[in-house]
Amino acid sequence: MLATLFVVSFTMTAFAADPLPSWNAGTTKQSIEQFVAKATRQASPDFVPVAERIAVFDNDGTLWAEQPIYFQFLFALDRIKALAPQHPEWKDNEPFASLLKGDVKGALAGGERSMLEIVMATHAGMTAEEFEQIVKDWVATAKHPVTRRPYTEMVYQPMLELLVYLRANGFKTYIVSGGGIEFMRPWTEKVYGIPPEQVIGSSIRTKFELREGKPAIVRLPEIDFINDKAGKPSGIYKFIGRRPIAAFGNSDGDLQMLQWTTAGDGLRFGLIVHHTDAKREWAYDRKSAIGKLDKALDVAKKHDWTVVDMKKDWRVVYPFEKE
């Protein structure tokens, strides 16, 4: 609560002077400011009407951290532990048996199928409202294994400023993540100022039913849509129905979203966050299992997308660094 207040008041105070105080001066910061100036100046040949100022942001590794593994996976592990007493059969069945022994690598030996079983066991079978409460409780109590901070404090201060800056300039900001849509919605409004209806993500199927005469949405153990890689442009088209003019990502999972966004007519902006700061955050790219950034880094140069060098361009990484 105090942390949230701090972030909000910090951003507001800073706004009066420099809307992006956590960005060091340089070409990266300039490219952002120039894009916004062109989009918003009535006299600009690149002027974009407010209704078309749509900006899409990846979440994992772009708005919050994603190491040592996607936070949603850590949520699923915590849920497996919490649910284990109700599932004595898990002791003898993979991937659960390995997980409960703390052997994540062994659990994931089954590949995609293991991952799917973990997701379904932890994300399905309850009502929409019940799942929302489970996520809220976890976000309020769980701590990151390295920093021991709540996960929602491991967001990037420069990106928070960027979100506020874009919205102050008439942009509508969306999350477009490979992560679960309902895993993000319970906290994105408070943390990023992005309401649930502006969150796009992977989803499972749901079913409407009357439970003892009471209408309920029940979450089913079936994948509905994977909003990653080539799925991102499709997800954006489905949810928003128009092409964004700016896209922000950090990995090859964002490549197609950036390609589609920046290939449209008129003013366009693409940005990739490159994780280069092993000291304040993590340094990883072409060979990382999490947030692999390889092809998109090559394409970025070709298309003149802005590449953020986290170490050089960000004066602050996390909001709590200023405490």
Place this chain on the structure above:
Amino acid sequence: MLATLFVVSFTMTAFAADPLPSWNAGTTKQSIEQFVAKATRQASPDFVPVAERIAVFDNDGTLWAEQPIYFQFLFALDRIKALAPQHPEWKDNEPFASLLKGDVKGALAGGERSMLEIVMATHAGMTAEEFEQIVKDWVATAKHPVTRRPYTEMVYQPMLELLVYLRANGFKTYIVSGGGIEFMRPWTEKVYGIPPEQVIGSSIRTKFELREGKPAIVRLPEIDFINDKAGKPSGIYKFIGRRPIAAFGNSDGDLQMLQWTTAGDGLRFGLIVHHTDAKREWAYDRKSAIGKLDKALDVAKKHDWTVVDMKKDWRVVYPFEKE
């Protein structure tokens, strides 16, 4: 002199103060006004914060007409005729052969499968941008078989006023239709003031690909989601991520949306448009093949939803009546 001034200014004030001039005075109009007053008065025990003022509207039969058959079906028929020269094989294959002979009933003898074939032949195979243009061209030129008016003029004036009234009171208005999402988006902003990202509907799958190096979204001949009946609450949950506080529909296809919306905690509002005016529009309900209103009419009484008697409650039906 003073008296005259008083009378004049009184009438003018009274006129300016009525945001719903096409609604006749009575309990229906009152129920709408009372709901909005309760939701927006800070002192009201039923006060609803702006972020939660979500109102969802069915489209066919609720915002625009749907007789003698859903307008999107007439669009599909026009497309079949336009595409026939490129498909000589249609002459010998159902449902196309019957359609091209003008025998709609024969074409639909194959039931759901025939309908699906018609939809896929006319709604898939092109890029997102190409389909948008096709819809725009059709909307700009096609005429309704009975009124000879453009379809987008066959919208309900009282509902247009209701949309504006709700938005002026901080509501976010959404369309939640069984119709195709991309069939509506190209014109809903202009006609209803509802932007593409606030349109929810049935969809087909899409695929991102590079066409000669250019990123494109291609529409595939596969159903993605049917946003009707029990699908409507699931569609709302997927797109908006929260339960609306007001829902407006006209048929059994809207029943579950109204049930789910009005079963939430706090202030809720459900409304059903009952087509009772055979002279100005159409009169139909329990036995109609299009827009069947049967079970929802019974449930409406039980749940105290507002039922609009079109003949009695609407002073004007279509905007062009005032010409």
